[in-house]
Amino acid sequence: MKLLLKLFISLLASLIGVIILYIVVALLLSCIPANRNATQATEGVEIYITTNGVHADFTVPVITPTIDWRNHLPLRDYPGANSGFQYVAFGWGDKGFYLHTPQWSDLTLSTAANAILWPSPTAMHVTYYRRPPVPGNNSRRLVLSPEQYQQLARYIQESFERTEDGRFILIKNAGYSAFDNFYEARGSYSFLYTCNNWVNEGLKEVGVKTSLWTPFDKGIMYHLDQE
16 A cells, blocks of 8 residues: 555656746746847738737738638538628647637536546637737737748648648537637647647748747737737
8 A cells, every 4th residue: 555655656746847848948938038129010911919818819800912812611511600700819729728718617527637637639620700809918919021921821721621622621510619610730739839839830930030939828928019
C-alpha cells in the first residue's frame, strides 16, 4: 500500500512539474516576438483577430478582390445570414471540443482530456457577421497588404479538409446558431499545437508581429496594437 501511495505521489508530482514547465515555456515564448520589425500596411484589407478570452479567430471581409468566401461557404448553409453580412470568422480547433461544448457548462472531463492529452481530429468553425468587430480588449484590427491577405486566405483555405473536387466538407447539423457551421479540418490538435497556435502561425506566415510560439490567445493579443 505504501509503495502504491509513493508511486501515486511521484506520478502526481511529475504531472504538476510538466504542467508548470509547459506554462513557463509558453509564457516565455509568448513574450518573444516573431517578425519583430514588421510594420503594418497603411492601405489594404482590414481584418481582425478576435478572442472569446480563450480561443482566437481570424475575422475577415466576406468579399475582397482576392476571394469571395461565399463561393466556398455558400449562404444557403447559413439560414440566418444573407448578402448583407460583411465579415466571416474562422477558428480552427479540436473537433470533439467544438462539437460537444456549445457552452462552457457542457464541458466534460473526458472532452477536455481528449483535447489536451493526445493528438485529436480537428474542425474549422465558421461564423458570418453582419458588421466588423469593434476593436478593444477582445478584438484587434489589422491592415494587410493585398499580398499579405492573399497569403492569409491561402493559409485558411489549406486548413480545410476537402473533397476530391475541392469543396470544403460541411459537418451537418453541428452549428451553434443560424449564423455558423463546422467543417472538417486538416491537422491534429494537441497541447503543443492549439487553436491559438494556428492563428499565431498564420500571422507569422504573412509577416505580422506576433509571438514566437503561443498556445494561448493572450500571447497573440499581447503583440497587436489596441486601437
